[in-house]
Amino acid sequence: MEQFQSVVKALQEGQSPESSDVVKVYQHSLEKQDNVSLIMVKAAQTKYLIAVGDGPLFDALNGEVVQGGKVCPLTHENSQVLNQFFDYTKPQAFGTDIATMGLGDRLGLASPGHIETVRDRKVKPILAQQSIRELTLLNRTMTDILDAATFAVFQEGYKDGYGADADHIKLEEDIKYALDLGFSFITLDCSEQIRNGIEEMSVAEVSKEFASLPAERKDYYSTHYVNKSFDADGLNITFDEASLHKNVLVYGEAIDFMEHVYNAYISKAEKAIDFEISIDETETVTAPEAHFFVAEELRRRGVTVQSLAPRFCGEFQKGIDYIGDITQFEKELQEHAEIAKYFGYKLSIHSGSDKFSVFPIIGKYTEGLLHIKTAGTNWLEAVRVIAQVNPDLYRRMHVYAEEHFEETLKYYHVTPDLDSVAPLNETKDEELPSYMDHDASRQLFHVTYGILLTAQDEAGNDLFNTEFFTTLINHEDAYRESLVKHIGRHVDLLGL
Numbered sequence: 282m283e284q285f286q287s288v289v290k291a292l293q294e295g296q297s298p299e300s301s302d303v304v305k306v307y308q309h310s311l312e313k314q315d316n317v318s319l320i321m322v323k324a325a326q327t328k329y330l331i332a333v334g335d336g337p338l339f340d341a342l343n344g345e346v347v348q349g350g351k352v353c354p355l356t357h358e359n360s361q362v363l364n365q366f367f368d369y370t371k372p373q374a375f376g377t378d379i380a381t382m383g384l385g386d387r388l389g390l391a392s393p394g395h396i397e398t399v400r401d402r403k404v405k406p407i408l409a410q411q412s413i414r415e416l417t418l419l420n421r422t423m424t425d426i427l428d429a430a431t432f433a434v435f436q437e438g439y440k441d442g443y444g445a446d447a448d449h450i451k452l453e454e455d456i457k458y459a460l461d462l463g464f465s466f467i468t469l470d471c472s473e474q475i476r477n478g479i480e481e482m483s484v485a486e487v488s489k490e491f492a493s494l495p496a497e498r499k500d501y502y503s504t505h506y507v508n509k510s511f512d513a514d515g516l517n518i519t520f521d522e523a524s525l526h527k528n529v530l531v532y533g534e535a536i537d538f539m540e541h542v543y544n545a546y547i548s549k550a551e552k553a554i555d556f557e558i559s560i561d562e563t564e565t566v567t568a569p570e571a572h573f574f575v576a577e578e579l580r581r582r583g584v585t586v587q588s589l590a591p592r593f594c595g596e597f598q599k600g601i602d603y604i605g606d607i608t609q610f611e612k613e614l615q616e617h618a619e620i621a622k623y624f625g626y627k628l629s630i631h632s633g634s635d636k637f638s639v640f641p642i643i644g645k646y647t648e649g650l651l652h653i654k655t656a657g658t659n660w661l662e663a664v665r666v667i668a669q670v671n672p673d674l675y676r677r678m679h680v681y682a683e684e685h686f687e688e689t690l691k692y693y694h695v696t697p698d699l700d701s702v703a704p705l706n707e708t709k710d711e712e713l714p715s716y717m718d719h720d721a722s723r724q725l726f727h728v729t730y731g732i733l734l735t736a737q738d739e740a741g742n743d744l745f746n747t748e749f750f751t752t753l754i755n756h757e758d759a760y761r762e763s764l765v766k767h768i769g770r771h772v773d774l775l776g777l
């Protein structure tokens with residue numbers, strides 16, 4: 282703890298502490314409240330808060346007293362103290378006034394780079410964003426990701442607000458849990474309630490099933506839609522019996538679930554919540570007419586959403602550019618964007634990273650009424666840094682990822698041509714980072730993150746985790762720079 286004496290002394294003298302060989306000081310984090318000065322530092326690979334002064338903030342922090350200062354580890358308890366004393370460290374909702382970008386940080390190390398990327402842009406960061414799937418694969422909890430975001434905004438002195446998204450939530454108990462923890466954004470995944478297989482049924486089969494619904498239900502839908510035409514700010518949407526029946530069978534149960542969740546949790550939450558509906562992770566591409574149907578039902582039932590994620594035509598595979606017919610995508614995206622504008626919510630783009638060929642189209646038609654989610658691409662930038670600064674570690678991870686790739690296919694839909702990946706033993710160290718410019722090797726790493734970061738040898742020691750994090754924390758500026766460049770390119774092309 283002696284290494285912190287000069288920081289404590291500087292704070293006691295009312296000066297800004299300087300970094301030294303042993304202690305890095307995060308200058309932007311310096312806060313003075315009442316009689317307390319507080320700052321974040323790093324020694325070896327560990328970060329701490331250092332407080333001097335007296336009063337409730339000083340007393341609330343947990344730490345070791347050093348020469349009248351207090352050195353506090355970045356624990357959950359201390360994260361809650363920051364939340365209690367500094368409002369900007371708590372996640373908040375943004376509604377529909379400004380574009381938002383989901384910046385999932387699987388490592389708990391990416392947020393400083395993300396903050397630097399979006400500062401002074403026309404977009405707010407959703408710094409914490411993790412699906413239950415990602416949390417499970419990484420042995421992390423919702424609390425861990427909130428704490429990481431809290432400490433990141435404090436470290437960066439970022440006071441413009443950020444959100445926290447409980448992503449792809451399917452279970453009511455998880456929604457309740459996330460809201461209790463303070464999440465500001467709920468993405469309701471309705472894929473369990475969306476019926477697959479309707480496309481394959483004949484018109485007669487569909488109408489027979491519709492006929493088996495309660496009379497009151499059939500009436501509710503038929504009188505509103507059959508042979509009716511709707512004008513969504515110039516976009517004409519019409520339904521006949523066949524198209525209505527199909528949409529009711531595909532989305533009816535999902536819409537009932539959205540309504541229930543809204544009434545039971547979202548509208549009763551203690552603070553404003555950004556409520557997103559996700560109908561993207563299904564086999565069914567969301568036709569603009571289907572999107573309209575879902576949105577119109579939400580409106581009829583008094584359910585307010587801030588964003589909705591349809592499944593677009595073509596493929597939004599993880600970590601690589603758009604695959605599909607760009608002309609058709611542009612036509613449908615324009616219609617989806619018009620529908621979203623008509624109902625007053627954001628169009629949400631999932632698996633939104635690296636879709637460089639369609640970003641200008643997305644930017645043009647959504648005009649800022651946009652939420653876009655990225656996550657794995659931020660981990661790939663971390664892998665790029667590893668390839669640059671620790672080639673030996675990169676090589677071992679690469680081999681392991683290839684050996685274990687098959688296991689990931691039960692979680693992720695990707696189709697990389699692994700034969701196209703350059704053989705590792707023929708690749709020089711200085712060429713290793715370019716694996717992160719190659720689609721198949723990007724996807725190889727994109728989906729094996731959980732396997733890599735939890736891999737153990739027979740004695741139960743981790744194979745990569747400790748060295749990976751140590752390397753990255755030692756090169757946090759390189760990681761920040763690579764994120765600013767990579768995510769900055771997204772933001773530029775989206776016009777935000």
Ligand SMILES: [Zn+2]
Nearest residue numbers: 559561562631
């Ligand atoms: Zn999704």
